[in-house]
Amino acid sequence: MKKNRVMIAGFGNVGRGVMASIRNNPDMELVGIASRSPERVKKELKDAFPVYKLSDVSAWSREVSxxxxxxxxxxxxxxxxxxxxxxxxxxxxxxxxxxxxxxxxFKAMDDAARSSGHVSVISTGWDPGIFSLERVLGNSFIPGARAYGFYGLGPAGGLSMGHSDALRTIKGVKDARQYTHAIPEAVDRVRRGENPALTPGDMHSRECFVVLEPGADPAEVTKAIVSMPGYFEPYDTTVNFVSQEELDTVYKGFPHDGVVITAGKTGADGAHSALAEYRCAWGSNPEATANVLVAHARAVIRLAAEGRKGAFTILDIPASYFSTLSREELLKHWM
Ligand SMILES: NC(=O)c1ccc[n+]([C@@H]2O[C@H](COP(=O)([O-])OP(=O)(O)OC[C@H]3O[C@@H](n4cnc5c(N)ncnc54)[C@H](OP(=O)(O)O)[C@@H]3O)[C@@H](O)[C@H]2O)c1
Structure with a gap:
């Protein structure tokens, strides 16, 4: 079987997860890694794969193809x-x-991919990604119902990698982790079919555990965190300062969970309730995200083989394009 030739660009938690996932997908082959810090990656991987400088894309894209x-x-x-x-x-x-x-x-990727004749699937993983699809399905199949996503349903909450990543870009932050908590009253209202108008801050709170750089001012860092647009500003955000040791031992790993809930009514007089829930609970968010990315990599190759160009999301791709199973197998066993 000719394997699909896959590269990884950027080697952190998700990059490591993709490397592991490729091993579990026999139709995929890792042919190289591109990084802004190739020496770090080479050292970690002990030269198991070719590593290229990310900015040399014009050369490695031709060499590795x-x-x-x-x-x-x-x-x-x-x-x-x-x-x-x-x-x-x-x-x-x-x-x-x-x-x-x-x-x-999407627009930036669509413009660049169209003009160069490539396919780019953006914003996939579990959310955005599979939860985006579940929101659209829930809303389509229960007309008029809103679809809600809640994360961190257990007492410890769920570790948000995107928000942790955003924290680490703030001046004065050495390391950080961010746990998202669903607000239980909001979950109950949605499950009761109230279809409430909830703001992001009505649904979740955010808890940050931050290790400061030596000499950094905690008040300044707190202000920068809670006022960060999109990521923290809309939420009730708590900032806790901890030592690196505490962060590494107490707040380790990447657990996350969430649910998409769509609730409404069916029938002409709306007499019957309708509730659809799609739940994910991941022991490792980056490994789960990586699996979704690798399945989408298969879809990218199929779209490109059809001569398609531009940016796509999970909403634009038939589910069969993610699968290694043949159409016959899908029709016989998976319908
Ligand atoms: N859609 C979803 O469901 C979903 C779920 C989870 C995560 N995500 C996204 O995935 C993104 C990546 O997450 P991540 O946890 O992999 O981030 P990360 O570990 O911080 O890695 C991000 C980048 O930082 C660089 N890096 C990592 N470790 C480094 C180190 N020790 N020294 C220097 N540079 C280092 C790497 O780039 P270089 O190799 O180029 O240096 C890497 O690509 C997040 O920002 C989030 O937005 C999405």
Whole structure:
């Protein structure tokens, strides 16, 4: 079997998850890694794979000729710059997760991918990604119902990597983790079918655990966090300062969970309740996100083989394009 040639651009938690996921997908082959810090990656991987300098894309894209590159940079500062640049040279897939900025990111990627003749699937993972699809399905199948996403349903909450990444870009922050908590009263109202008009801050609160750089001012850092537009400003945000040791031992790992709930009524007189829930609980958010990215990498290759160009999201792709199963198998066993 000819394997799909996949590269990883950006090697952090999601990048490591993609490397592991490729091993679990026999139709995929990792042919190289591009990074802004190739020496760090080479050291970690002990030269198991070729590592290239990210900015040398014009050279490595010709030398390696990957079918698709999985972009694993951070959403806040890396992908808005790297995505439109890389998709001039290669087909890409990424997990850009700054929801309020998806329309502008889509446009930048669509313009660059169309004019270079590539396919770029953007903003996939579990949310945005599979939860985006579930929101659209819920709203389509229960007309008039809103679809709500809640995260961090348990007492510990769920670790948001995008928000942790955003915290680490703030001056004075050495390291940080952000836990999202669903507000239980809001979940109950949605499940009762009230279809309430909830603001983001009505649904979740945010809890930050921050290690300061030596000499950083905690008040300044707190102000920068709670006023960060999109990420923290709309929420009730708590900032806790901890030592690096405490962060590494107490707040380790990447657990996350969430549910998309759509509730409404059916029938001409709306007599019957209708409730659809789609739940994910991940022991490792980056590994789960990586699995979704790798399945979308398969879809990118299929779209490109059809001669398609431009940016796509999970909403635009048939589910069969994610699967290794044949049409016959899908029709026989999975319908
Ligand atoms: N859609 C979803 O459901 C979903 C879910 C989870 C995460 N995400 C997104 O995925 C993004 C990446 O998450 P992540 O946890 O992989 O971020 P991360 O570990 O901070 O890595 C981000 C980038 O930072 C660089 N980096 C990582 N470790 C480094 C180190 N020790 N020294 C220097 N540079 C380092 C790497 O780029 P270089 O190799 O180029 O240096 C890497 O690509 C997040 O921003 C989030 O937006 C999306």
């Amino acid at each position: 990957p079918d698709v590159v999985i972009l694993c940079g951070g959403s806040k500062a890396d992908l808005p710059q790297q995505g439109p640049e890389l998709c001039k040279y290669v087909n890409t897939v990424d997990s850009f997760d700054n929801h309020s900025r998806i329309p502008e990111y």
